Amino acid sequence: MKREALLARLRSTPEWDVLIIGGGATGLGCAVDAAARGYTTLLLEAHDFAKGTSSRSTKLIHGGVRYLAQGRIGLVREALEERALLLANAPHLVHPQRFVVPVYHQWDRLRLGVGLKAYDWLAGQHSLGASRLLSVRDTVAALPGVKETGLLGGIAYMDARFDDARLAITLMRSVFDLGGLAINYLPVTALRQEAGRVSGVEAHDAEHGERFTIAARVVINAGGVWADALRQLDDREAPARLAPSQGAHIVVDRAFLPTDNALLIPHTDDGRVLFAIPWQGRLLLGTTDTPRSDLPLEPLPLAGEIDFILDTAGRYLTHPPGRNDVQSAFAGLRPLIGSGQGGGTAALSREHSIMVSRGGLVSVAGGKWTTYRRMGEQIVDTAAPLGGLPARKSITRTLPLHGHPGRVANDVLGTDRPVADTLPGAGNVIHPAFTLTEAEVRHAIRHELARSVEDILARRHRALFIDARAAGTAAAAVMTIVAAELDLDEDETRRQTAAFQALAQGFCQGADAPM
Incomplete structure (x- = not known):
């Protein structure tokens, strides 16, 4: 894994079957899928793997309770199936998580109860346990520190949590296990074209400045929130497809909610849900949904976002955290598919879209961590015939990821x-x-x-x-x-x-x- 050896391999390979730009969840998922099919696979990342959005998520592998409320049944069903696959393929990184929703209004008890039963039904054979109604006493026991005034009870259901950046590193290691090559700090500066077709890239080593001309039979643009900029390297007239949204999170001491259960707050002022999740021995609170027109490499939560999370949590906790209790505050930019109508981003789709340019560049917009594997499969299915590659089926549904311990374990290594x-x-x-x-x-x-x-x-x-x-x-x-x-x-x-x-x-x- 010495960098000098990786660059030497890059220099000595005249052409790659599949070249992927972007080392986040989507790009790494594509690389694992392509390498597992036996295609010679190269992934290039401009910075570090999961430097951007893919290390700044809400740490959930989930079907998406609020997507169900929005009527996105297909997305929820697909995500619940992918949740089961990840629990099987990476048990050292993905773990079942019990959630409890406190109920303060009778209508919420009915609405959420019906919705979570539908969630159970959609999970089918992949269910992690049926949702159930809780008494006031059981709710307080499950969520010590929750406000009891007006509490009517609660609803418990099952989902899963994970360590996002560690899963990304595990996918990178899996690419190598499968014979592929992934290199960080090697940004792509231009696309190569021959006879009107994308035939490779120009890139350079950010550490020492060496320039590379790399040939590939097909190129995949998995640039996340920067995917539109890469599309426009191929076609300057390509319209923007993304409407980036910033999601902010804060981390506080677990003493504010001293339990292994996670709390879901079903109503926030921006139309989202808000989670309080036990993670890494702390309590993770988030997330927001703030439209952004700029794309900073290091987005930070705005003061208003931190106040929003603290204020919302404060409505449900007897002893809510304040500004001085924040141990870490971070934000990520989500590559949402734009509506073309402006306005907020909370209602925009978390589904993905695969686009193929006239020059044969395969680009993906949207998506989320939970469905990264399925996205990778679909993207490689699209890319392989464009590169004239032999047809081979994806095997990642049952592919154990690097470090798989053969049993459930909490050690990320x-x-x-x-x-x-x-x-x-x-x-x-x-x-x-x-x-x-x-x-x-x-x-x-x-x-x-x-x-x-x-x-x-x-x-x-x-x-x-x-x-x-x-x-x-x-x-x-x-x-x-x-x-x-x-x-x-x-x-x-x-x-x-x-x-x-x-x-x-x-x-x-x-x-x-x-x-």
């Missing part, structure tokens, strides 16, 4: 755990706020293509998302190991440390907020 624990520093925890060890830092660099302190503290380990201030404090110790492993000079070491600490400052309270 899965079968890689013994490998990590043989490295120096296995017993040395970097910071008391986290479980990250020196050995795990070395493992991330040697086996998971981590290239910076941010790669490790944001995505190989979730320290930045758990406690941003503590992550900033831990940066120097992590950077010492990174510098030694990658032979970085003092200037680069200082630059990386300062850049990460500035990022951590933003995660402390978000944009435009008091620090």
Whole structure:
């Protein structure tokens, strides 16, 4: 997994069957699917895997209760089936999660009860357990700290949670397991065309500046919120298809809801639901839905979004968190398919659309983590004949992902755990706020293509998302190991440390907020 060896393989391969641009959930799903079919597969990521939206989700693998309320039956049924496949194929990363909805109005009891029974029915053989009505006493026991004034009871149902960035890293490792190649920090700068057809890309190594001309039989644009910009490299007249939306989240101490159950708040002022989910030993609250016309690489929650989440949670918790209780605040940009009518984004579809340009560029818009595998299958089904590739069926429905332990386990490294624990520093925890060890830092660099302190503290380990201030404090110790492993000079070491600490400052309270 040394970068020099990966670049050497790239130089020595005259043409790839499938070339994918973008190392988020969709691109990685495409790469796993293509490599599993036996196509020579290359994935290029401009930054780090899951740098953008795919590490900033609500951490749910779910059918989507609110999509059911919107009448998107097909999307819900498909997502519930994909939930079952992920629980089977990545049990070290995806786990069943019980949700409880507190009920304060009789109409909500009826409406939500019927809706969640429909959710059970759509899950069918993939059900994780039937929803059921709870008494006031059982609701308070399930959600200690929930407001009891006016409480009529609750409804419990089952879904699943996961670690999004770790699933992305696992998919990247799976690409290698299947014979493919994935490289981060290798941005595509242009599309190559021959006889009016897209025939490859121009790219360069962001670390050392080397330029590459890469030939491919078919190119897939999985650029997420930046997919329209890639489409316009192929066709300058291509109309924009995306209406990006920002989803913000905050992380607080689990003491505000000390339970293994998650809370679903069914009504918010922006037309969404809001979740309170036990995650990484903390409590994750979110999410918002704010339209954005710009596409920053590092979006941060706006002050109003943080206040919105705190205010909404405060209506349901006896002792609600305040500004000073926020340990991390982060935001992601969702690549929603636009309506062309302006306005808000809460009602826009989370389904995906596959587009093929006149030049043969295959682009995907929309989608969500839960259905990444199905999206990858459909995209490769579309791309393979365009590249003249032999027809081969997808096998990813029953494909165990890298590190699959063969049983349900809570260790995100899965079968890689013994490998990590043989490295120096296995017993040395970097910071008391986290479980990250020196050995795990070395493992991330040697086996998971981590290239910076941010790669490790944001995505190989979730320290930045758990406690941003503590992550900033831990940066120097992590950077010492990174510098030694990658032979970085003092200037680069200082630059990386300062850049990460500035990022951590933003995660402390978000944009435009008091620090």
